Amino acid sequence: MFKKEGFGRKLSQIRKAHKLSQLDFIAQLANAHKEFSDITQTTLSLWENGKREPSFLRRIAIARFFAAEYEMDEAEQKLMDKTKMIDLGHRPSFYPMAMSxxxxxxxxxxxxxxxxxxxxxxxxxxxxxxxxxxxxxxxxxxxxxxxxxxxxxxxxxxxxxxxxxxxxxxxxxxxxxxxxxxxxxxxxxxxxxxxxxxxxxxxxxxxxxxxxxxxxxxxxxxxxxxxxxxxxxxxxxxxxxxxxxxxxxxxx
Incomplete structure (x- = not known):
């Protein structure tokens, strides 16, 4: 599980467990999401060594990339709670109807x-x-x-x-x-x-x-x-x- 504390160390561990080089990981992230289009190997190294911290959005996205959970701290949870009013068009029917x-x-x-x-x-x-x-x-x-x-x-x-x-x-x-x-x-x-x-x-x-x-x-x-x-x-x-x-x- 990812979390803000020790994020870089966890990222390095899970990247290596998936047998991804830093360059391969950067390329796959950029191909999957524009938020990572400007990430360099130097930036990734700084993240993994704990010398620089990726944004909250990027931390969440990286966890999702690996289909892993992200444990939010109190401040992060409050920030996420503020987004719940954003309309995603998900309005389930009062009487759900399965496709036949x-x-x-x-x-x-x-x-x-x-x-x-x-x-x-x-x-x-x-x-x-x-x-x-x-x-x-x-x-x-x-x-x-x-x-x-x-x-x-x-x-x-x-x-x-x-x-x-x-x-x-x-x-x-x-x-x-x-x-x-x-x-x-x-x-x-x-x-x-x-x-x-x-x-x-x-x-x-x-x-x-x-x-x-x-x-x-x-x-x-x-x-x-x-x-x-x-x-x-x-x-x-x-x-x-x-x-x-x-x-x-x-x-x-």
Whole structure:
């Protein structure tokens, strides 16, 4: 377990236990999270020798990198508690509904009821009509994956063959995770809308870049396969959002 006291010594021990050289560790950190893009071997040596202390954010991130726990002292816990009001868009349904199957259909072949549900969900989530979002991109043929609980739609995404996702909506965060994993089976890279500022900021930390469009929605482009193998994204998938909140709080 990591903690502020003796952090450098613990870092050196666990890095060596994972058979990572200092240079390999630095490279993997930088590839995984932009917060570490300026770290040098000299800086790492100073950390490990206890001559310099990484920031609280970096200490938390390094622990997450190794999928290890971090024991906060009183001051750190108070700082983390202040971040709990940051919206991550995680609003579980009052009546959680498990996915029973996925229906994949061309957008043009949606039934009237399905089309209305998809359009209404998109409008509520993004405050923009789906037709307006589609108009922000060159004309394309779109496919819709409907995530179902028996006969009820509990999530959907609308995407073309190139990995452009113009709509991504779900009833709760667990279904959103399921949808993300389903997307990863179809695409290596995606352009995807993200409506929650803290999540958008986190995706940028993990090397997703803003993708300019005429839409009022914020879109981001990145490698989905790299995202799913990223230790910090895996941490979020495991419902550990402390790094996301802390990073957003420090950025303001």
């Amino acid at each position: 199957g996925i229906t994949s259909v061309s957008f043009s072949d949606l039934t009237e009821t399905q089309r209305n549900i998809v359009k209404q969900g998109h409008l509520i989530a993004y405050n923009e009509a789906l037709t307006e979002t589609m108009a922000a991109f060159p004309p394309s043929d779109y496919n819709v994956d409907l995530f179902m609980n028996e006969n009820t739609i509990i999530g959907h995404y609308v995407a073309n063959k190139a990995g452009l996702v113009v709509s991504f909506c779900s009833i709760d965060s667990m279904i959103a995770i399921t949808m993300t994993l389903a997307l990863s089976k179809r695409f290596t890279a995606v352009i995807i809308p993200i409506r929650v500022p803290a999540i958008a900021s986190f995706f940028q930390d993990l090397h997703f870049e803003p993708y300019p469009t005429a839409s009022i929605i914020n879109f981001y482009k990145g490698n989905l396969q790299a995202l799913l193998s990223n230790p910090f994204f895996k941490d979020l998938l495991n419902k550990n959002a402390s790094l996301v909140r802390l990073s957003k709080a420090q950025k303001g």
